[in-house]
Amino acid sequence: MPKRRTAAATLAGALCLVTVSACGGTSHDTAGDKASSPAPHSGYPVTLTNCGQTETFTKAPSRVVVMNGASVAEVSTLLALGLGDRIVANEQTYGMSEVPGRAEAIKALPTGGIKLNDAYDIPREAMIGLRPDFVLSVTSYGFDSKNGFATRQQLRTVDANSYISPQGCDDDPSKMTVSDSYRLLRDMGKVFNVSDRAEKLIAASEKSIAEVSAKVRGERRPNVMVLFSNMSMGGNDFSSVVANGIINDILSKAGGANAFASATKTTFADLSKEKVAATDVDALVVISYNDPDPAAYAKQLLKEFPQWPAAKNNTYTVLSDSLYLGPSNDLAVAKIAKVLHPDRF
Incomplete structure (x- = not known):
């Protein structure tokens, strides 16, 4: 991914952002990087079909890697769900936010000490060395071997699941809508057994938007x-x-x-x-x-x-x-x- 393409992806707003309180009922809550572990129950295994690939989770991921992709949607969603302590390497950053504390919470996350490639992202060998059990990429680009990244198949061989965010399968965010933000929240809620938190955030957002639209x-x-x-x-x-x-x-x-x-x-x-x-x-x-x-x-x-x-x-x-x-x-x-x-x- 040349630097020029990174800027384009940034503009695309697949870049995508947020860090709200783990248990808050609205995205107006202040952000934080502290997480509370979800209570165990018999909800696993969880299976998602993601960009034509089936991903099965037998437990909640504990070594999560968030690729850059000129996005903050994925890391913000995890933080909104109170899952910051699951992240072992985050390469997403933005520096500013409408939510107080969000930018600071993202900056405080570990980066894994990785030497990034020319696309400011994690190359294949470094990714494998992080020993992830879950890797998130905003688009399919982040799993393309031609770009020097670990493929989804290669990640499977080291027992790591992977996920491409909504509308990212074809690396084209032009059809993206707010419902895709809710889908990302719901999918992460299922994967980490915190669907109640995801649904609370979604309901608060829907209520707020409906009230504004009505006016x-x-x-x-x-x-x-x-x-x-x-x-x-x-x-x-x-x-x-x-x-x-x-x-x-x-x-x-x-x-x-x-x-x-x-x-x-x-x-x-x-x-x-x-x-x-x-x-x-x-x-x-x-x-x-x-x-x-x-x-x-x-x-x-x-x-x-x-x-x-x-x-x-x-x-x-x-x-x-x-x-x-x-x-x-x-x-x-x-x-x-x-x-x-x-x-x-």
Whole structure:
């Protein structure tokens, strides 16, 4: 995985994020890396069909490795379920979050002392040396031998199960929705015998989103531009504009619409300045990633395109991990809805 592809995956929002309290009923709870062991019962074996492969768990995994994949969805989901003590190596990081304590909790996890490859991920030999019993990858890329990674079959020979996150089988997050975040939570709940925790988080998220969506129902749907702050991926001025994927589902639930959804069928659009200038943008959502001042970038864009309704009304917001696959999509829905429809809150 060349470095360029890593940036693309980051933008894809298969990157995906969250660390909420293990026993909290909502993703608004503060995060932590302490875990409580699930009570043993006769729920095993557990069998999942994942990307065409059957994975059978005879007990809850205790040596979990979380691959990078430019994601935080997997590590955030595990932490949300109170399973931080099961992780022996985590390569996912983000540095900021809508949930207080989440970024710090991720940073505090062990990394396994691995020398990462050019894709900032775990090569085959190092993976085997970690002696995992469960390995998570955001897409099938992380188990591709051509990329120097241990395959799922090779992991089986050392008694390790593996898992590819929802919509990751074909390495294409363009069809991802919030329901995929719930599927990831449910699958991990089953694997670790903490389904009650998973269902509590899902129910709280669904309730929050339903309440927000009800408040904005029937309102005009503003056109929203979503892009990464100060990040370039292609040959045009605007190459990190989100066109499809889970963010569109979040926008819809918040009472908005993606201004560039028709620009491409893939997750990201590579747009010229002229194309951006000619589009009516009612609101701007800037995704914060490795930028110390994303709000400044948003203000810069509004100044650059004064013809936008967004510029005339100073309508923008900055978000990070809640926009991706993971257990806190409800936070993004609520924040965007309040920006798009302030009179409804």
